[in-house]
Amino acid sequence: MKSLSRCMTVAALSGLLILGGAGCAKKQPPAEHPIVVQAETIQPGLQSASFTYAGDVRGRYESQFAFQAGGRISERLVSNGEAVKAGQALMRVDLADLKTLLERSRADLAAAQADYRLNELTYNRYKELARQEVISKGEFDNYAAQFEVSTAKLRAAEAAYRQAGQQYGYGTLIADAEGVIADIKVEAGQVVSAGQAALTLVRAGEMEVQIHVPEQRVEEIRNANRIRVNFWALPQMEVDGVIREVAALADSATRTYMVRVSIPQIDVVKFGMTATVKVWPGETKARIILPIAAVYQSGNKPNLWLVENGVLRLQPVELGDFLSEGVVIRSGLKPGDVVVTAGVQKLQEGKKVKIWDGAKL
Numbered sequence: 001m002k003s004l005s006r007c008m009t010v011a012a013l014s015g016l017l018i019l020g021g022a023g024c025a026k027k028q029p030p031a032e033h034p035i036v037v038q039a040e041t042i043q044p045g046l047q048s049a050s051f052t053y054a055g056d057v058r059g060r061y062e063s064q065f066a067f068q069a070g071g072r073i074s075e076r077l078v079s080n081g082e083a084v085k086a087g088q089a090l091m092r093v094d095l096a097d098l099k100t101l102l103e104r105s106r107a108d109l110a111a112a113q114a115d116y117r118l119n120e121l122t123y124n125r126y127k128e129l130a131r132q133e134v135i136s137k138g139e140f141d142n143y144a145a146q147f148e149v150s151t152a153k154l155r156a157a158e159a160a161y162r163q164a165g166q167q168y169g170y171g172t173l174i175a176d177a178e179g180v181i182a183d184i185k186v187e188a189g190q191v192v193s194a195g196q197a198a199l200t201l202v203r204a205g206e207m208e209v210q211i212h213v214p215e216q217r218v219e220e221i222r223n224a225n226r227i228r229v230n231f232w233a234l235p236q237m238e239v240d241g242v243i244r245e246v247a248a249l250a251d252s253a254t255r256t257y258m259v260r261v262s263i264p265q266i267d268v269v270k271f272g273m274t275a276t277v278k279v280w281p282g283e284t285k286a287r288i289i290l291p292i293a294a295v296y297q298s299g300n301k302p303n304l305w306l307v308e309n310g311v312l313r314l315q316p317v318e319l320g321d322f323l324s325e326g327v328v329i330r331s332g333l334k335p336g337d338v339v340v341t342a343g344v345q346k347l348q349e350g351k352k353v354k355i356w357d358g359a360k361l
Contacts, residue, residue: 034352038342039307042288042333050280051220053259055211057231057273059179059202060244060262067093068170070193078181081272084201090173090181091198098168105157105164112157116150123147179203180271202271207263208244209275212256216323220281221259222246229263232274239263241277287320288329295319295327296344304333305340305347312340312351 071093078090123143130140183200186192209229213221227241240263247258261277263269296303296314306315317332333339338355340347347353 034310034354035347036356037305037307037340037347037353039338039355040290040294040341042335042337042339050278051217053211053213053277053279055209055261055275055277057263057269057271057275058208058210058260059204059271060206060208060260061203062182063176063201063203064197065090065173065199065201066195066197067091067173067192068194069093069098069167070191070196071095071097071171072191073186073188076184076186076188078184078199080181080184082181083204084175084179084181086175086177088175090175090201091186092173093171093192095168095171098164098171102161102164102168105161109154109157109161112150112154116154119143119147119150173198175201177201177203182271205265207265207269207271209241209261209263209277211259211261211277212251212254213246213259214256214324215250217281218246218257221279224279224281226280227261228278229261230276230278231269232276234268234273237266237268239266288333289323289326290329290339291326291341292322294339294341294344296347304329305344307338307340307353307355310352310354312347312349312353314349 073091074094075092076090077092078084078088084090123146126135126140126143129135130137179201181199182202184198186196186198192198221243224243227243228238229241230238241261243259244262245258245260250257290304294304295317296305298314301316302319303314303316306313315332315337318330320328320330322328340353
C-alpha cells in the first residue's frame with residue numbers, strides 16, 4: 001500500500017510539472033484593432049464640379065423714379081410690392097406753388113400777347129405811312145424795332161408758360177410701364193427736391209437672379225455650361241438660368257463681382273424671393289482639392305496619409321493654391337487614392353485602419 005501511495009504522489013507531481021511547463025509556453029500577441037479614420041477617394045475635378053451661390057429675384061429692368069419738380073409730398077398712392085399699370089399715378093407733391101407759377105405765367109403770356117397785338121397794329125400803320133413817304137424812314141425804323149421787341153417778349157412768355165405747365169405736370173409721378181413697386185424711399189409730408197429718388201419700379205417681363213461671385217470664380221462663371229436655379233420658398237421648382245451680365249468691377253467692400261442670371265418668367269416666382277444658383281463650369285482644369293486638415297507636415301515637407309489595403313502609408317505631395325474650400329494638390333496623388341482627411345497628426349505608418357462609413361461610433 002505504501003508503494004502504491006508513493007507512486008500516485010509521484011504521478012500527481014509529474015502532472016503538475018507538465019501543466020506548469022505548458023503554462024510557461026510563449027503567449028500569442030493580441031490581435032491589432034484597426035483605427036477608424038475619415039477618408040476620401042480622389043476624383044480629379046469632382047470637388048470643383050459645381051458651385052452654389054445665394055441671391056435674390058429681381059427684374060431685368062428696374063427704374064428709379066424721381067420728381068422733376070421739388071415740393072412737399074401730398075400723397076403716396078402705391079405701396080411696396082403693388083402691381084401698377086402704365087399711366088397710373090404713383091405720388092404727388094403739393095401743387096399749390098406750381099399752380100401759382102402756372103397762373104403767373106399765364107398772366108405774363110396774356111400781357112405779352114396784348115403788347116404784341118398793339119405793336120403789330122402800330123407797325124402796320126406806320127409801315128403804310130412810310131410807303132406813302134408821310135413819315136421818315138428813321139421814325140418807321142423806331143416802330144419796327146418796338147414790334148420786334150414785342151415779338152421776342154411774346155415768344156419768351158409762351159416758353160415760360162409751357163415750362164410752367166410742364167412743371168405743374170411734374171408734380172405727379174406717373175408709371176411709364178407695367179410693373180411692381182419696390183423700395184419706396186419717401187413718404188407723404190416729406191419735402192423733396194427735383195431729382196431726388198422717390199421709388200423703384202420693377203418692370204414686368206424678364207426676371208433675373210442677382211448673385212455675387214468671388215474673383216477666382218469669374219472666368220468659370222463666364223464659361224459655365226449649365227446653370228440651375230431653385231427657390232427657397234418653392235423647393236420643388238428648379239429652372240434653367242443663363243448668365244446675362246458679369247460686372248466689370250468688383251465691389252469695393254466685398255471684393256466680389258455682381259452677376260445677373262436670367263430665368264424664365266413664372267407667375268409663382270415673385271420679385272425679392274431668395275434663390276440658389278448652382279453653376280457647372282465649362283472647360284476648367286481638373287483639380288484635386290482636399291481639406292487643409294488632411295495635410296500632415298513632416299519637417300518642411302507636406303504629406304498625406306493614404307490607405308492601401310487597410311494599411312496607412314505616408315505620401316509626399318506638392319501643394320498649390322489655398323482656397324476657401326481647401327488646398328489644391330498639384331502632384332503626388334492619382335485617381336483612386338484613398339486619403340485620410342481628419343486626425344492625421346495621431347497616425348503612424350503601417351497601422352491598420354478602417355474607413356468610417358458615417359455610422360455612429
